[in-house]
Amino acid sequence: MTFSFGQPNGAKPVPFARDLATHRDHTALITPTGEISYRELAERVTATARRLGPQRRLVLLAGANTADALVAYLAALAAGHVVLLAPGDSAATVDAFVAAYDPDVVVRQAGGAWSIDERRTGSAHTLHPDLALLLSTSGSTGSPKLVRLSHENLQANAESIATYLDIRDSDRAATTLPMHYCYGLSVIHSHLLRGAALILTDLSVADPRFWERFRAARGSAFAGVPYTFDLLDRAGFATMDLPHLRYVTQAGGRLAPDRVAHYAALGRRAGWDLFVMYGQTEATARMAYLPPVLATTHPHAIGVPVPGGSFRIEPAPGHPAGEGSGDRTGELVYTGPNVMLGYAETPEDLSLGRTVDELRTGDIARCTDDGLYEVIGRSSRFVKIFGLRIDLQRAEAALERRGVTATCTGDDRELVVAVTGAATPDAARVRRLTADECGLPLRAVRVHHFAELPRLATGKPDYRTIVREARAPGDGPLPAGTPALAPASAPASAPAPAPGSGVPDLCRLYAEILDRTDVTEDSTFVGLGGDSLSYVEMSLRIEQALGHLPADWHLLPIRELLPVSELRRPGRRRPGRRLRALETGVALRAVAIVLIVGSHIPVFMVQGGAHVLLGVAGFNFARFHLTSATRRERVRHIGNGVARIAVPSIAWIALVVLLGSGYDPENAVLLNSVIGSHEGRQEWHYWFVETIVYFLVALALFLSAPAVDRAERRFPFGLPAALAALGLLTRYNLPGFDLRVPHLSPVVVFWLFALGWAAAKASTARHRLLVTAVIAASVPGLFPDQHQREAIVIAGLALLVWFPTLPSTRALNRVAGVLASSSLYIYLTHWQVYPHLKDHSPLLALVVSLVVGIGYATAATRLMRTRPRAHRPGRHDRPTVRRVRDKLRAISVG
Incomplete structure (x- = not known):
């Protein structure tokens, strides 16, 4: 038919x-x-x-x-x-x-x-x-x-x-x-x-x-x-x-x-x-x-x-x-x-x-x-890289139009650009021009300067010698010590890209916020090592630059973010006021820190925010650390996350221990939960920071095992679900630990972190229903006779499971973004701020506590970015299949 x-x-x-x-x-x-x-x-x-x-x-x-x-x-x-x-x-x-x-x-x-x-x-x-x-x-x-x-x-x-x-x-x-x-x-x-x-x-x-x-x-x-x-x-x-x-x-x-x-x-x-x-x-x-x-x-x-x-x-x-x-x-x-x-x-x-x-x-x-055919070389001026058929003569002509005299060659791994002339060329510029013309990622282009081009006896370019000499410094896609995009980084004080910004501006923004020198248009936020602490600031800056925040922007290559800016091109009518979307995790971080500080003063008494943040922390752990990177890159990334939390925390708490009273040295090294005397309430002030650091360190060790790494990739939802099930054993303290403050003990609250991890990996309604059911069944009883506190935790985690974003406005997004990105620092500093103001004005104590925390966040972030740090591009920074697809727009491949 x-x-x-x-x-x-x-x-x-x-x-x-x-x-x-x-x-x-x-x-x-x-x-x-x-x-x-x-x-x-x-x-x-x-x-x-x-x-x-x-x-x-x-x-x-x-x-x-x-x-x-x-x-x-x-x-x-x-x-x-x-x-x-x-x-x-x-x-x-x-x-x-x-x-x-x-x-x-x-x-x-x-x-x-x-x-x-x-x-x-x-x-x-x-x-x-x-x-x-x-x-x-x-x-x-x-x-x-x-x-x-x-x-x-x-x-x-x-x-x-x-x-x-x-x-x-x-x-x-x-x-x-x-x-x-x-x-x-x-x-x-x-x-x-x-x-x-x-x-x-x-x-x-x-x-x-x-x-x-x-x-x-x-x-x-x-x-x-x-x-x-x-x-x-x-x-x-x-x-x-x-x-x-x-x-x-x-x-x-x-x-x-x-x-x-x-x-x-x-x-x-x-x-x-x-x-x-x-x-x-x-x-x-x-x-x-x-x-x-x-x-x-x-x-x-x-x-x-x-x-x-x-x-x-x-x-x-x-x-x-x-x-x-x-x-x-x-x-x-x-x-x-x-x-x-x-x-x-x-x-x-x-x-x-x-x-x-x-x-x-x-x-x-x-x-x-045997009658089989085998390709052993090329007769024409073409190479294939990442499946792209590159016309070398066309690449040379494009460079010549830009004032660059060059000879191009290469193989399946990379394109080699031999630049000739007495003056040393701007290698980064030549690489960018070549990559743009050929549709290649920057890391697939190698630039080498020759005072005089190697030639055969016939006068033709000696392509084998060109490749051999260009690769002499090393065997990788770039000579040793060459940055993937130079100069990509910008000073911390550099302004955000203006509306309608191009890819280079966004690359500089990523380099600034993530403290990287290897940012390319194919880089992603997660691939560059972005985590929950830098996520909020980056999302705000991208929205400011583009006028809109694409869904899953943290997983998209930088060049895929740009088309959104067409809404802001000169000559086009800008949209009027409209609702924006605010990520639920960001909203929960912002609301929770206000509830935590406000309840401690107290301006009001709405508790449960810290335990919601444990679930959010697990959720963000899955999003930012459990990427497609190699096992070693994952562990290194988690280690960087531990440092970003522990270093500013230890610096502040150590200062408090030296200048104040009521805290012990164990607090300064984040070991109160393990070896503290547990005699007073004050020494438990930093339980949340200790808990997150413990979890990240333990999981870095856990995931460093090849078998565990394979299991996580094969069962992305099953592994955290299993860990949450194990966490329920200590949630109800079935081993019989001697716990002075159960709801603040890491062994007790781990199941909330694991449930947040599972929520991030829940890809079906059945998964989400299972996580929600466990939350609803296991949170009651954590805070005896504090039903409102338990309801806050259940509601917050349920929002995280079922609603990726919440309706918001641009102004509200900015406020929430600042609070969320500064939440760790507000938590650290508010203990030393509000006691001096709460008797005068509880509301003023709340506002000043937030402002001081935001100030410390700004200072700590800048100091962390200026510290010496060497970044080696990880294997996971290579183009993904999606990137290769985008480069296969106009090609002939076999």
Whole structure:
């Protein structure tokens, strides 16, 4: 059964898009909100195809891994329109394509909903009958150069891939790569062809939520570029229980042979296959694959041609790799039904038919005695880094336009820029220019100055010598001692970026607040070591700079924050007063510290704030310390968090012990809970600080164990839930400890910290209900005959579990932000402030206590930022899959 789309005259539908309904009630799409059958998908595609109209047109689609975007894409293919696929997360790239190709229809997300903008009723273009799809192939974002693909290209490559992967209608593949990237698109095509299901998601494989959804959807397949496999290591993939996983595919650049062999062996033990693949956008995605049975014995090979395709080796004697190697080594040339029609650089090129019959890959390869092909070099001026195909000549030309004379080379690891001339160049500037032009992270660009460029006897640049000398200082991506972004840091007194700030301004802001010198546009707050103490200040400064605080901003790369500032561009009307969102954790910290101080004076008597803050502390521990970083980086990060709490606390309490009375030396070293005399109430004033420090130190030791680290990554909710269960044993003091003040003892209150941790990792309603039920059942009785205090704790923690944000205003956000970021310091100092004022005016005592604490917070923060500190970029600062996706906007990769 097929649906009639009313195709325009002369239009050719793509068969797998036209025949969706033949798969009937099989599941087609699995979304965060539910499943969509092929029958339902076909009906939605039919409706959208009719909406696109009867005349064949050029349809620009801002791609995304969502049902709406996929429906629009399939509708255009099924109805015979020509699709220009652009990255949906880059408004600038979409605008560039609109300007360059003048599409008749633009389909994109606007205001949270998908819209079809018909720019004209007919078409402004002459579209060749065979043309179906236009994809970017350049390594530079927004380049007008496109690959022209036909209906036959799409269908043939989908059938070829589905054949060698043996895709079945029971398979369920996750969309781990962006739709506008040819590799990600090939996953969609091949699975829809066979009636298999797609798990639509844009989550990274480093995100525990991805694996929760993958397991819940009975995922059987996912695809990855080389960096994906680094993230899999960090996520504890080797120990994951994935009972339905059948195969994993790898492409998008060369994966190191030892990594291929490792993952092939891992798959064999776990019952899934690893398919290493090779291709380019010009071949509609795939040209070769390595059969899984050969992956451990031939990990260097790209394998054999895909079904329907063939290779030939054309001698390339001018290339060093080919000299003296015989006729089995040379440039790899591919022929098959998936070879593109040709390139397009202007709208007029859309009328062209086939201009190429075979694909010269630009790779130097050899055919082994086993009949397998192996790529051993490049014949043209291109390199692939992070899966990006970088045009070296274009990079050189871009630098020359900026007044920089340079020669570019490199390999799969990094781009090497050789700058020549008598004067020493500004290396940081050259790196930024190169990274921006090529779409690479800064850490993938190495700049080296040569007084005279090394050359061969022929006069050509000696690229091998350039790379060798550039790397002489070290083997990493940057020479030893070179900062990743210099000069990124700013003095502590530097003003916040103005509204409409650019990425460099935001980088300087991050460098200032987090005391880092390695901030790049790909950095995230969490990746740079941000914690709960700096979180509030950073959120306020970002909102001030951009006019809005994006959701999950602390997990987003800096460059992804910038589009929000378009609301504040000059010439645009600024929105009027409106409600803002205030994070619940920030609100609770602000309210709790006011309640704590006010109840101690007392101005009022509303207790329970400190125990709410224990839950908030656990919540923030999970958010800021339990990232996708390596085990050692996590432990180091926790250690930094301990220092940020302990150092200013010990400094203040030591001063109090020296100048005051009623405190013991044990207080100054935060050991009162362990070795204190416990004779008076005053010595317990700093129980909360001691408790948090104890918890962080204990958890740093706990998580330093490899087995525990793996368990946390595999069971992100289960581990804190188990710790909370253990904490309940000491909550009710079942071991029978001699406790003078039970509700202030760390062993008693740990379960609240663990519940806050579990709340942060609760990804389902069932998880949140479980945490809420434990809170409601275990808090009563902690404070005998103080029911209001218990109600405050239950209510505060319930808010934390169920409401990520609360409605607020801009002014209220600022007040709450200042109080929350200063809460530790207010708690430290208020004991020495309010006794001098409470008899005169309790309200004045409250206000002055808050002001003094805020003042100490400001002074302590500045002193902590000015202390000598060396930062080494951690492995977790590398680009995540999401970052790599964003760099794959206009590329050709295999």
